[in-house]
Amino acid sequence: MHPTLHPRLLNSPFEDPCLYIQFLFENYSILFDLGDITRLPSRDILKISHIFVSHTHMDHFLGFDRVLRLCLGRDKILYLYGPAGFLKNVEGKLSGYSWNLVTHYNKSLILNVTEIHHHQMITRSYDCKNRFIPMEPSIEKPFQIDVAHRPGWTVSAAVLDHGIPCLAFSIAEKFHINIKKDGIEALGLTVGPWITAFKQAILSEKDSDAIFRIDDHRQPGTSVGYPLGELCRNIASITPGQKITYITDVAYNDVNAEKIVNIARNSDQLFIEAAFMEIHRDLAAQKYHLTACQAGTLAAMARAKHFTIFHHSPRYIGQEALLNAEAHQACHNWITCNP
Ligand SMILES: [Zn+2]
Incomplete structure (x- = not known):
């Protein structure tokens, strides 16, 4: 962590x-x-x-x-x-x-x-x-x-x-969000500034069904969307904060x-x-x-x-x-x- x-x-x-x-x-x-x-x-x-x-x-x-x-x-x-x-x-x-x-x-x-x-x-x-x-x-x-x-x-x-x-x-800290690199790779994504926006969305307790969009590096100019809760389960683990x-x-x-x-x-x-x-x-x-x-x-x-x-x-x-x-x-x- x-x-x-x-x-x-x-x-x-x-x-x-x-x-x-x-x-x-x-x-x-x-x-x-x-x-x-x-x-x-x-x-x-x-x-x-x-x-x-x-x-x-x-x-x-x-x-x-x-x-x-x-x-x-x-x-x-x-x-x-x-x-x-x-x-x-x-x-x-x-x-x-x-x-x-x-x-x-x-x-x-x-x-x-x-x-x-x-x-x-x-x-x-x-x-x-x-x-x-x-x-x-x-x-x-x-x-x-x-x-x-x-x-x-x-x-x-x-x-x-x-x-x-x-x-x-x-x-x-409210809680700590650990990003799982292997989870990001499994979804075919790459690390980028969207990680900070993703963390902010989790911390501000946005609806887990809300669609979170990430720029698709494979097709510039397009983006992919995931329900926030699903994305969280795939790429993050939540642990107690400092x-x-x-x-x-x-x-x-x-x-x-x-x-x-x-x-x-x-x-x-x-x-x-x-x-x-x-x-x-x-x-x-x-x-x-x-x-x-x-x-x-x-x-x-x-x-x-x-x-x-x-x-x-x-x-x-x-x-x-x-x-x-x-x-x-x-x-x-x-x-x-x-x-
Ligand atoms: Zn004093």
């Missing part, structure tokens, strides 16, 4: 946390947290469709200006999600500049911003051509765990406590732990902060962060298949291996006691 979601941390674990997720065969990507993104090439920034910000401490939000600068003057809707106070933070950033010239732009950048509270979500849009003045009215909805989705995936969120509200995020979870800047307490385990359960890959070592547990608690031991234990409790720790305090520069060893030992210990 070729994974659909390709996550990568943009910076070292001692620098700003940002997790960039590229989708296989898609021309868009998403970003968890928006700290220093100077290492991300402009072409990759321009692909971003959704940005999920855990909270607006500087190291998680200072990349906003770079995204805005690059996207200005383009036709694009950029979806941003953040915790309580996020609308005010975005508006503060936008009001830091003068926008007298943008009304003449041919192309329109629209920011669609959602603030996620415990019980409510508030969405407001800002159009560049209207000098980013908030469009009225804002849309208010009750909180729902799935905060964003496209036909192939869903992002869920949980509100955690970091002294201030801080969001955990998890992206889950799940990737991102947890950062969170105090270790029972309420947070329960929420983290719930949102991260059975993740294929869990990215979880480990700011401190267990010997500095009290300091971690004072600063509303996890220790490596706590991160490893939570990864085990969530039954994550793989986990990566990041966002280490600079006091441990040169001791990354110790942090990793502590986290993986804690994970191993918990699983040994809870097989």
